[in-house]
Amino acid sequence: MKEIRLDNFIDEFDKSQRIVITNHTNPDGDAMGSALALQRILEKLGKTVHVIVPNPYPKFLWHLTGNDRVMIYSNGKKAANAQIEAADMIFHLDYNAYHRSADMEEALRAAQAKKVMIDHHQQPESWPDFIYSDTVMSSTCQMVYEFCTMYNWDQFLDKESAECLYTGIVTDTGSFKFSATTSRTHEVAGKLLDLGVESQQLQNKIFDSQPAARLKLLGTMLGQMETSADGTVVLLYLSKAQCDALGYEKGITEGFVNYGLSVDGAQIACFMREEEGIVKISLRSKGLLDVNELARASFNGGGHKNAAGGRLDTDIAAALAHAKTHLPWS
Known part of the structure; x- marks a missing residue:
């Protein structure tokens, strides 16, 4: 099922300078890849962007560009709450219900920012101001790529943001094995490879560097x-x-x-x-x-x-x- 409710999004985005990107508790490759890729793209559009995640995430994702700037809510709630309260717009990536943000829920509910949901899980809640939901899409990372093409933001993709998106796609599809993998998934992955992603090297970091x-x-x-x-x-x-x-x-x-x-x-x-x-x-x-x-x-x-x-x-x-x-x- 697909739901796209983005009327007037670009008008609100243009008025928004301070942006927060969030994802779900226990962030995985898709959650972190989509957040860090979108952060890099929005910063190229001149926005001030903070990625705030509910709790720590696995070490095999620490190589992603932007990892060193991620705010961990459970490690610093006061500073994170200040950014959430000050935000003009909040992107909710890879989750579609407030409770999936765990301890961040109260602050996110109270935020006066415009709220944008990009997610591929079933039965999304209706609170966001803007929704891009597609339950048959392979990953939120693929959705972020598609979202960027809607506004010609894909021109700002580079090798680093492409690696983030490829990470989410490859982890959420089981290296292109799961049923949500489509010809379009492979097409998007191919475009990311064209931007310089080294698939074998990246997958070695994800899957073959385990303790x-x-x-x-x-x-x-x-x-x-x-x-x-x-x-x-x-x-x-x-x-x-x-x-x-x-x-x-x-x-x-x-x-x-x-x-x-x-x-x-x-x-x-x-x-x-x-x-x-x-x-x-x-x-x-x-x-x-x-x-x-x-x-x-x-x-x-x-x-x-x-x-x-x-x-x-x-x-x-x-x-x-x-x-x-x-x-x-x-």
Whole structure:
């Protein structure tokens, strides 16, 4: 489903000097790539731009240009709130509901700035002044590229901003493997390559520069993998004790859920990771199986048809029991 509500956007943009770009809690490659690329483009248009994210993000994204200027809300709420309050316009990237901004929600709700949503998740809320939503688009990074072409801003793309956008596309499509990848996705990726992106070098930084702890955690997770009787559902998990013992750090388990879908016959994969008092959940599916609806109904989350997330306010043992009750476990 597509919703484009951008009437008078450019008039408001021209009047806006101070701009804040935000994204969702636990930012991933698409969230950070889109934010940092857009920041670089808007600065070339003469705007004063701050990227403010709810909490820290994985080290494998720290190479992106602009990383050193990102404001982490959880590390400095007073300074971040001052920028949000002073903003003339706020871009909300890669999320479509206020609660996805976590502790930033109150400040964002109170902000008097014009609000622009660019996002590809299902069921967007209606509060933004301007919306560009497309639930079949591969990534918010692809959407930012398309958004820029609407206003001829793509002329301001350079190698650095192209690397940011390519990062989001390649991570959100599973290196062009997932179903939302289209011929247009490849076309946009090709244009970014033409701007100087070195695909192999960039993907090495993203996927092949992981700490040893990641492999230890992966081995532990795979060693205790469970499958439904018919083999269509794969359940993966890590307890907090295991994470603590093996050196977990933010982002280190990114992509673990996809190992479940690689099992022959698997149609749904669920990965659970326990933190203090909560269990975070990633869901993936193949074909027509809709894990977005499953996440919304049973796991306090949501996302896309074939990729969603959620959380349970419980421990890992109770979460596993809950999953076996609400997944098609047989």
